Amino acid sequence: MQLAAVSEDQTRNAWAPLLEMLREGPAVDEYPGLEPLDTFVSLPKGRIEFVTSAATSREGNRPVFCVLDQTEEWRPSNGGVKLAATLRRNLGKTNGSSIESPNAYLPGEGSVAEDSAEYWKRIVEGRAKDDGLLYDHREADAGTDMANRESLLAGLRYVYGDSADVAGGWVDLERIAAEVWDPATHPQDARRFYLNQITHASDSWISQPEWAGVAAPAKVVGPGEEIVLGFDGSRRRSKGVTDATALVGCRVSDGHLFAIGVWEQPDGPFGEDWQVPTLEVLSTIEDAFKTYRVVGMYADPAKWESHIAALEAKYGRRLKVKATLQHPMEWWMTGGRSNLIVRALEKFRSSVVDGELTHDGSSVLTRHVLNARRRESRSGIQIAKEHPDSPRKIDAAIAAVLAWQCRVDALAKGLGKKKSAKAGRVVVLR
Incomplete structure (x- = not known):
């Protein structure tokens, strides 16, 4: 069994209490042959040892269980990603298992903790071929107000659980609150390290707490309701991962966004030679027009010009909101x-921050919105992927922005207003 971290000091955070429990507890008496030494623990069969990324090589070891500690710090730059891959290969040889014990990761750093979270998201979305991952993340509510004592303590109580002093544990929540309120503590660090919230990279467009704060998965958009659509399409790339294609709807009356369809290139060999299923995409758009009362559709026509032109010819007359x-x-x-x-981007972001819109909580829409990075231009802030060849796509975020802009224009035309219950037919008598 191996306890792993990227530095010896980090490993000893868990190694020291392990030795203390084995030496001072009943384990030594109950397991003959158990010998807790400073650098390893001898077992009746096998041993427990700690390893770090500084080790020359762990290839070929045959562990049955590994603890990967503080994997939010395991990055490519410090050898952590390579160490995790090696440990998992070794575990595969013995049908072993591993457990990660990270703090909240920082998006965009490419840490092992972030990769594991992305893997879990693929499982939830049905995009993974294997589902052998248990993911347990305890995060304070997105609406936790760190400036409000009652709200902050409630968030801390939830995150610390049984270890909180109010639940009989050892963590003094008032002391933690004092750390949060310390002017030297950056708000993002406070959310990450004390509220266990996965916040955002330094150049993120919208933060995870901001987006989670307007999630409303219980809302349902029913057939026949008045909506607008946003569409962002792509085609096959000659190299790298093909951009996604996304169709997002928005109810005109209350600004509720919902993902209708997102098409992404599968991971690994299953994605080789993958192309966007054009006929399926067009069929989904047709179904949206049949299911809902679509009053407008804004689409970025790049690489889809002929298809968008065909849709304009078919539905253009019935649209009440038109780009031109x-x-x-x-x-x-x-x-x-x-x-x-x-x-358009600023309107969307302001509406998220001010709580003027809601969304269906779709994991793929959430992932694309949180992948978007701010980029300065002469005209102001625009968004892009973290780098041009990044596999982290933002196309559903673009489609959501287009749907929201269309909804804004629909409201400007007087659409989306609830009809008065008293309204009825006017009869003129002569």
């Missing part, structure tokens, strides 16, 4: 429209 008279659906997110793009 000539092209009612075309809403370019590229080209010489930077001022319009910046304003």
Whole structure:
């Protein structure tokens, strides 16, 4: 059995109490042959040892159980990602298992903890071929107000659970609250280390607490309701991971966003030579027009010009919200429209921060929104992937922005207003 970390000091945070429990507890008397030494523990069969990324090689070991401690710090730069891969390969030889014990990771660092969370998301979305991962993350509610004592203590009580002093544990929550309120504590660090919230990278467009704060998965958009659509499409790339294609709806009356369809290249060999299923995408759009009362659709037509033109010819007359008279659906997110793009992005972000919109909690929509990074331009803030070849896509976020812009324009035309219960037919008598 191996206890692993990226540095010896980090490993000893768990190694020292392990030795103390084995030496001072009943284990020595109950297990003949158990010998807790400073650098390893001798067992009747086998041993417990600690390992770090500084080790020359762990390849070929045959552990049956590994503890990967503080994997939010296991990054490519310090050898942590390579160490995790080696340990897991070794465990596969013995049908062994491992457990990670991280704090909340920082998105965008490429840590082992972040990779494990992404793997869990793929399982939830049905995109993983194997589901052999138990993921247990205890995070304070996104609405936790760190400036409000009652709200903060409630969040801390939930996160610390049985270890909180109010539950008979050893953690003084008032002392933790004092650390949160210390002016030297950065708010993002407070959320990450004390509330266990996965916040955001330094250049994130929207933070995880902001987005989670407007989630409303209980809301349902029913057939026949008045909605608008946002669409962002892609085609096969010659290299790298193909961008996703996304269709997002937004109810006009209350601004509730919901993912209708997101098509992404599968991971690994299953994604080789993958292309966006064009006919399936178009069929989903057709179904949306049949199911809901679609009053507008904004689409970035890049690489989908002919398909968008065909949709305009078929549905353009019935749309009450139009991008232009000539092209009612075309809403370019590229080209010489930077001022319009910046304003649309700012409207969307402000609506999230101010709680003016809600979303269905879709894991794929959430992932794409949180993947978006801020990028400065002459016109203002725009968004992009962390780097051009990144496999972390943002296409569903773009589709959501387009749907929201279409909804804003729909409201400007007087759509989405609830009809008065008293309204009825007018009869004129002569």
